[in-house]
Amino acid sequence: MAKETGHKLIAQNKKARHDYLILDTFEAGLVLTGTEVKSLRMGRASLVDGFVQLDGGEAWLHNVHIPEYTQGTWTNHAARRKRKLLLHKTEIAKLIHKTQESGHTIIPLRLYFKDGRAKVEIALAKGKKEYDKRQTLREKQDTRESNRAISAARRSQRA
Template sequence: MAKEKGRKMIAQNKKARHDYLIIDTYEAGMVLTGTEVKSLRQGRASLVDGFVQLDGGEAWLHNVHVPEYSQGTWTNHSARRKRKLLLNRAEIDKLESKSSESGHTIVPLAMYFKDGRAKIEIALAKGKKEYDKRQTLREKQDLRETNRAISAVKRRERGQL
């Protein structure tokens, strides 16, 4: 059996990019049970309420929903248990010092398989105010309208030539 290569996306937290200003991102491994891996291979997970907490020099992923494996037996996992993240000591120390600052938090952005191993992308983030969210949406809309106008002009120029 050939080992799978590349990156296969399981779940994304698009709302996190809307609600938070992303300062720095990290890739971490996860300590999982067998039924959790099988459930993830079916592409079932939710990062919506997830957050990372640093405790005793270790990183823990909380509130991430990995549904129970349908063919699992009594050895099945609980859906919202806390899971240990695998990070370097330097990364944990850096996250610990930065997240202790006011308004900073660590949120999961994406969960995926990379070369057959379950990984999670976490980010050091700062919460956005409501007006910041509106400003970001306005900037995206302005950029979209600008690109549409440019492409319309280019189409017209191609039609005249």
């Protein structure tokens, strides 16, 4: 059997970049059971309510929904159980130090397979205020409008 290579995206938290200012990202491995891996290989997961909690020098992923495997028996897993993250001690120390500052949290951004192993991209983030969200949307809309105007001008020059 050939070994898997490359990335296979399972789930991503699109709303995270809208609700949070991303300061730093980390790639972490996940400790999973067999039925969780099979469920992920079917491409089913949700990161919407997920967060990372640091406890006793370990990182734990909470509220990530991996549905039960349909062909699983009594060995099936709980859909929203907490899962251990595999990070280096230096990364955990850095995260502990940064999360002690007010307003900082750790959230999952993407869940994917990398060379056959389940990985999660977590981010050190700071919550945005409502006016920050509006400003971000306004900037995005302004750049979209300017790009449209530039492409329209180029089209009119060609014609």
